[in-house]
Each structure stands twice: as C-alpha cells, then as structure tokens.
Amino acid sequence: MESADGQRGRDRRSPLDVIMDQIRRKRTATDRKSSGRFLSRTPSGRAVIPDDRETDDREQTDRAEGAGAVEPAESEQDAGWGRVCVFLQRLGKKADSRSLNVAHCDLTATDLLELATLLHCFPQLEEMDFSWNDLIGGSLRALTSHLQHVGGVRTLRLCSCRLNADDITALGEALECVPLLEILDLSWNRGIGGGALQGLLGKLHPPLRELHLVACQLTAADAAVLGGILSALPRLCVLDVSCNSLLAGGSGEAGLGGVGELATSLRHVASLTTLRLQACGLTPDCLDTLGVSLRSLSSLRELDLSCNKDLAGGLSHLTGHLSHLTHLESLDLHLCCLTHTDLQALIQVLPAVSELTDLDVSSNKEAGGVVHSLVSALPLTQMKHLPLNSCSLKDESFTALALAVPYLRSVDVSWCKVVGGRLALLLDALQPSVIQELRLSSCQLTTDDLQHLAAVCKRGCLSSLRVLDLSYNGQVGDDGWAALFGAGGLGSVEDIDLSLRPLTSAPCAAWLPRLLCALPGWPALARLAMQRWTPSPQAREQLSHSLTKRNVLWECDPPTKAMTSSYHPTNQERPEETCPEE
DSSP: OOOHHHHHHHHTSOHHHHHHHHHHHHSOHHHHHHTOSSOEEOTTSOEEOOOHHHHHHHHHHHHHHTSSSHHHHHHHHHHHHHHHHHHHHHTTOOOOSSEEEOTTSOOOHHHHHHHHTTGGGOTTOOEEEOOSOTTSTTOTHHHHTTGGGGTTOOEEEOTTSOOOHHHHHHHHHHGGGOTTOOEEEOTTOGGGTTTGGGGGTTTSOTTOOEEEOTTSOOOHHHHHHHHHHHTTOTTOOEEEOOSOTTTTOSOOGGGOHHHHHHHHHHTTOTTOOEEEOTTSOOOHHHHHHHHHHHTTOTTOOEEEOTTOGGGTTOTHHHHHHHTTOTTOOEEEOTTSOOOHHHHHHHHHHGGGOTTOOEEEOTTOGGGGGSHHHHHHHSOGGGOOBOOOTTSOOOHHHHHHHHHHGGGOSEEEOTTOGGGTTOHHHHHTTOOTTTOOEEEOTTSOOOHHHHHHHHHHHHTTTTTTOOEEEOOSOTTOOHHHHHHHHHHOOOTTOOEEEOOOOTTOOEEOTTTHHHHHHHGGGOTTOOEEEOTTEEOOHHHHHHHHHHHHHTTOEEEOOOOOHHHHHHOOOOTTOOOOOSOOOO
16 A cells, blocks of 8 residues: 555646656667666657656666666576586586587587587687597587587587598588688598598588598598599698598599599699698509699698508609699608619709708618718708608718708607717707707617717707607616706707617616706606606605696506505605705
8 A cells, every 4th residue: 555645746746747657667678778877768769868766767677677678688698608618617628709629528419419509609619629529420410400500610620520421411411501611620530431421522612721531431432522522622722631541442543543533633723732642552653643733733832642652663753743843841751661763763853842841751761871862952951850760871871961950950860770879970960949859769879878968958959959759768877867867958848758668677766866856947848758767656756746736747657566565655745846865
C-alpha cells in the first residue's frame, strides 16, 4: 500500500509528466543504453534531458536487468571464452585468440567435437594445430563442420592424426570456408595414400603457400592427383613430399612412375622456393625428367634429394640442370650412396651455383676423397653449412676442410676417426663468434684435444656456440673434461651431449664438480645428455636438483639398485646450489 503522502505527490504531477513517463517506460533497453548517462532521445530522435526521477529509475532498472539488453550477449561471449579457457587448461594449454594449439594432447573424438563447438569464440583465429592426436582419425567432420566460424585461418596442421579417406573428403568440402589458408600440413597420415588425396583435388585455394605431405604413403597414382592440385596453386612456395617411398613406383609418364607425373606438374609452379623429395625412391632415370622441370623453377632456393640410395651413379643426369637454379642456397644429398663419378659431376657444376650456402654430402663415404676439390669449387666466403660426418675423411681431406671452417656456422665431422689427436687443426681455424654448432661425436678424441678445446673456449672463440656434441668419446681422460668445464666461454650453449657408447660406463666424480660450477654460466642451456656416466647418488641428486630447477632436460641412465640403496637423503637434506668443493 502506498502512503497517503506518496499518492498525493503523484497526483500533483502535470498531465505532461504522466504522458512522458508512459513514453519513457515504452522505450527499449537498447535505447536506454545508447542514450548515455545524461542525454536521452525520444523515439522521434529528438534529444531531451531526462529529469532526476528518470535517471534514478534507469539506474535501478539497469542494475536489475544486468546493465541493459546488449550486455547479456557480451556476457554470453565471455562465458564462451571462459569455456575455451577451461577446456584448454584441462589440456595444459593457454588460450590465445589467434592461435589454437592442441598438439600432443591425446584428444578423443569427443574432445574434438567439444572443441569444434567452441570455434565461434575464435573470430580472430589464424593458426590451428591438432597434430599428433591419433584418436581423432575418422571423426574429422566434427571439426570441419564448424570451420565457417574461423574463416580467417591461415595455418592448419593435422599431422599424425590417423586421417582416412572420409576425413580428407570432409576437409576438402570445408576448405571453401577458409579461403585465406596459406599452410596445410597433413604429414604422417598413412591413410592419405592410395586415393584419399582425391578429396583435395580442386578444393585448395590460390593463396596456399605451403603443402606438407610427408610420410603419407603416396603412390604413383597419388602423384597424378597431386599434379592436378599443384596446377591450381600459383603461389605455392614449399612442397614437401618426403618419405613417400612408393612415389617413384608404378607406371607413370615415360615409365617413370609418380616422379614423372610430379615433375611435369612442377613446371606450373614457378613460385616454388623449397622442394623436398627425401626418401622417395628416386632413381637415375627419374633425374632427367626432374632436371628438365627444375629449369622452370628459377626461384628455387632449397632442394632436398637426400636418402635416395638408388641415385648412385646417376647424379650426372641432374647436375647438368643445376646451373639454371641461380638462386639455389641449399642442396641436400646426404645418404645417397654417391660415387666418385657423381661427386665429380657435382663439383663441376658448383661454380655456377653462385648463391649456395648449404651443401650436405654427408654419409657418402666417397666424399672423403674429394674434399679438397669440393672446397675449391664452393663460394667459401658465403658458406654456412658443410657437414662431412661419416665421410671417411683422410688426413689430406681433413686439412682441406680447415680452409672452409673460418666461414662455417656449423662444423660436423662426427664418426671420422681421423679427427682424434688432430682437433687443434680445426679449432685454430675458427673465427670468434661465428660457429654455432660443433659436432664431434665418435671422433676418438683425446685428453689433449679437449684441453685444446678448453683453451679455445677461454679465448672466447666459441661464445656464440649453441650445440656441442662430444658424445661417444670415451678415450678422453678426466683432466680433459675438467679442463673444458672449467674454461668458461660457453655462455650461449643450449645443447651439450657427453654421452658414452651403449654398453659402456664410466665414473664422473673427478670432473662433475667442475660441471656443476659451470652450469650458472650456461643460462640458455636446454638439454644436457650424460648417458652411461655414473655419478654418485649425492652428486646425481645435486645435479638433478640444479637442472630441474632451471627446466633443463637431463638425459641420463636410471640409477642402479646399488646406488639407490646406498643413499637415502633425509627430509632435512637439500642439494647444494653452490659450487661443491673439489
């Protein structure tokens, strides 16, 4: 019941006030929100100044209705993003409005469906990575049916998801919803080979710049389909079909199987800068057709033909065409069983490939006998990488390599026994702050070699080194390891490997204190491999604590029962964080 005073107050209001109150009550919540705090408009658009009673009524209404009719929509969007955050937090991921990365998350088909229904919360999404979730194979349509909500996606990765033909068909049908897609990676899905690739024919859009189909069991028939796909991609820069050993099989153009089909289609992709055909079963007969197509790829900068062991004796079919690749920077021919004749043919054409910076002929034993000629033919001042691991280097070839070392960012002579006792020849040729990787695995290094390496570190010549591989060099004595770790000068190192050979072991008590003291001087360290070394239980605990605290991956052998039984730290014990006394 209203009081008598309140009733009399209302009765004293003019008829105009009563009419205005009725008009105000009929205005929508949207009108009230857009009117502002002190200025409102009538339905006709005329601005009026609300009286005090209207302002108070509006504030009360806003509080009761949750601040207007637009805010519930905003709250709904916030709630949706909250669900996204909760879902990703459950997977150990953080939400990002532009990138959705759920790789290696053991997603199930149910998870995929739940996440797909949240895609409308990502209007600015540009990258999606669902790789290495092999339980979502066969259910990709649950995701693709929602791709219309993320039309701005430019990168889509679905590596190793056990995709099958139905998945690829569903993906192809949905690609029209993502017309800006630039990178598509479907690698390590064996189910794509054998015809499933047909589901993408005519579905990829011209903006696509990278297509990755590594280890997809592609066949010669798939190569013909791939050729049709490539002809519609004028901007394609990167094509990677590595590890498809069946690609060169079957009967294709000129009896060359899939490679002939693929090579023909490459002539229509003049924008290609990277072509990777690693482990595709290439033969010398394939190289003629491929070489002719390479003449049309004047923009090519990286060519990877590695791990094609059947190329032996036929590289000359290709080298005659390499001179047309005037912008080629990287050529990878490792593990191709190259003969002396192959290498000589390569050496003859190298002066014409004037922009080459990376040449990999490693794991070809015959390469060890032509290093001097190889180095003479290369543009040394611009070379960055010339790995010669597993190349049966001789004394004279090792000396010739020293001529190139001053310019290289990476030196890899692993598995070359000639290095042992002669490492100083390479180390003295290094230029300060240039080399970033030094790989000397299984080189029969001596204590003197490591002491010389320590001296080079002390001079600051390895201040930019990021990777140091000294594994499988069990002949080095304790003094050598102690000298290296006590020298300093490795402030940029990220990866160190000291592991011994399998089935061997050795104590490290004599030099481990030096290593512990050196750790604070390696702020960038991310991995330390010490397999087959046997620290004492207390030293193991101390080293483990120090590395775990810095989130460094420590690769070591598990402690033996004897070690664990001889050391039982109490709750009061805590590993020292300072340098132990030697």
